[in-house]
Amino acid sequence: MHAKLPTLCYVLLIVLFYYIEEGIQYPATIRLLENAICHQHYARAGDTNLPVDETLCKIGVVQDRLAFIRGWYSFWTTLPVLLLGTFFGDLADKFGRRRVLSLAVFGMICGLAWVFVTCNFWDSLPLELAWLTALCRCVGGGPFVAIALYMTMASDLSTDENRSQILYVVSAFKFGVEIIAPQLASVLLRHSLWLPYLICGISLFMIFPCIAMMPETLPLKQASDAAFPSNFTESNTNPFSYMRFFTNKAVALGLVVDFLLQFRYNTLQILIPFISVRFSWAIEKAAKLLSIIPGVSLILFVALTFLTDMLRRRWSLRPARFNVLVLRAIIFALAAGVLLIAVSASIGAFVFALVIFAIGFNTRAPVLAYISGHIDPVHDTARLYTLISILDAFVHMAGSPLIEILWARGLDIGGDWLALPFIISGLFYLAALILAVLLPYPPTTDPSMVRNASREHSPLLATTGEEEED
Template sequence: MPAVELDAPEDAPLLAERGRPDEPPPTRPRTKARPWQAQAPGTIVSLVATMMFCVTSSGMLMLIPFYRLVEDALCHAFYDDDSPGIIDEMLCKGDEVQSRLAYLLGWFGLSSSIMTLLVAFPYGLLADRIGRKPTAVLAYGSTAVSFAFAPFMFGNMQAQVRSNPHLLMTGSLFLLFGGGVPVLLATLYAMAADVSAEKEKAASFLYLTFGATAGGLAGPLLAGVLMAKYGPWIPVFVVLAMEPFMLSLFFFIPETLVVEPKSHPKQDQPFLVGLKQHMRNGLQDLVRSVHMIRNVNIPLVLITFLFQSARFTAYTSTLAQYISKHFGWRLAETSLLLSPLGVLNLAVLVALPAVSRILMSPRFRFTTFGKDLFLTRVSTLLVILGALIQGFSHNVVLFLVGLFVGTLGAAESPLARATVSHYVDAEYTSRLYALIGMAEVLGSFIGGPALAWFFDQGLRRKGIWTGLPWFYIALLCGIALVALLFVKPPMKSLDDEAVRHEGDGVNGSAPESHLRSC
């Protein structure tokens, strides 16, 4: 589930009692923190990174157990079994149960994406108006309630869920009251940006990325161990027990948004009037961001983000269900598989800076843009090759080889983001990210439901057709790769083009002779 990052103010504040001697005080506004709250920027970033770890690990810890409980509900309905216990998992691998499970998971993901589309932007504006911390607490509250909703339904409305499991989709309505995980993660990134100087932001975001990645490693591993030994309910209870601890972390984090009185003289205006004006300005920025597609290179790169939802669904719910159904693995075992993939993903991200230095060395002479575009193309190609191997594989060993190859291209999304950012000026990056977020959410309509249909068709047709979900992913990434082949580097001189684009910050494209750098 992809989230839109919130950008920090141009001069990001540092929360500390004293400013640094090498930076002018006016560029580093201070905020007051309670005695028990973190004072130093590094401490605040560490707390935010810890929150990222907790959010990611609890989400991944809940993922596979939730799939197992849904599968069990469908299995009870299929066998017309009214017993309160859980049916042996291997009895639930029939085509009819798995087909219904695929469609349900696909629609669950789509409903959550629609709720995210409705609330992510308003709550992002709210974070800029009333502060990061209240928005983050609201977002976490909706996340905690949504996490608790499904277990409540399974425990107290068992018969109703078994007869109509679509009732579980109503849990996505809680996203309307805080935004859920996407808004929470975006606000946490904004907190880190608020307390970091411009030159420190990259390091701060790296800490948050490591926190999220570590959570992505720990969550599936713990879920697999607990499920294998105790069943799906224990991981759920662990997630619910983590919620008070996660909420207590906000107690030690001060408000990080600092507004300079001189730049905002109307601070005494009514809250609703100010919020209305803020939303109007934000909507205008959102509309202006659409103007960026006039530079044909931007929509060509955005095609990659249009297919991100499908890739995420394929390598979470579809991956677990596919391996469990076609290779006879239990869902707990597929959860254990996700942790090594996370390690490989982290290794790819760690290796990227070294690869970038090699490409930009005198031997290869890539420009910064040329390097980013080249790596995006290579990553996309690796995803295609991995998906094709997975689609054609008839044994789990060959399937895992394809999974390994595809994971080598896991950096496709951040590389594409770096590539497309070359086409806009720095002050318009937030508009570009809004456009990327729109593309990712729109892509959810061709993600979960489409993959569920292809999975169902594979169950019906058998043979080589069982790999249809992975052929679909290969097709989508193939389209993205073809689009990337037509991307041209931005012009070095932006003055004339900026005037033609009415100040939207969109840079032009170089002529064909400049393509050599790619």
């Protein structure tokens, strides 16, 4: 028997456990790799006074190698979603979101275990073996597919009128989790390097009961078959069919904007090393500052959720139109924030810049809400979100080595050039801002889309009376 919980609650529980893992795993992995590299360096130098204190790991040779390992780690672990993302997207649209999400989570658990083993046996294993985590990501597609799927589930439960609000709610809940996770990571890292990874594994494992208990959100096949010819869905199984999204001007422009904005995660990738080196902070202390980003984002998105509803009720302003205006404003904040980070000379100035950066950091919800308003939700939602995850993965795969190379170059030059990665990132966000100004407003109606049939089976925040057996 399934628990009588609203379907969206299960999606939020998945978000909870996923981002607890992500928030702890991110600084923990940096520290694990740094610790292993640092011990290898001093062991080769003949230093037998082990373990090595973290303060001795901030030297250039250790940080350069850390940048090299992390950059190519991101490259290889992102490759599976580029090769298999469309395959898993089609599976999610044919056989359901839950099964594919289960595969992705299992692959992530295997990847966690492999990274820990590689770093724990630093004295006998080359750290480049951590790159083999990419093989684990071939099972389910990894984090990019997992994110695409839980956002797809949220979109499945929405309508044209409330899609922006629902994606805002999911994003706001995510930010709340991200406020807590770095603080928890900081506490755990003070005690040991293995404990954070244990908590990460448990958190990911807790997603399985949520998936097992929740109803499938995939729109009813009978409704889609009644509204569209059968050969329409068959043509979408070809990976090249994803290119048809670019024939719609609004969708294509939105995808390019999202592509450029994805570099913000590459910027985030070096925030902890930047704080640690520039202000001589330990990694566990620097990780605490990351809570600023979800904290500001949470306040912003809660405010936007209520503001959107108020404008719709009182002044009949369409949420889709307001969403475009919001998107442009937060992209401006993103560009301004990263450039302020580049010129910050003190920790106070850095925190102020980070707050501005945080206002514009989470552009995903407004971008998805905009693009989703221009597609057929019955057949294209999972495929579109998979395409976005593939584009994101491509940026991450290419951008991670690039940002680490820029960071290593900045370390070599020293001084103000430590901010070189932030300056380059700012150029991408300025380009995204220019394109966002050109985004057309969504149409008032789209009679070619049949939307209601696929929504009737799972109304938002309504409990389901159906039992589902795997």
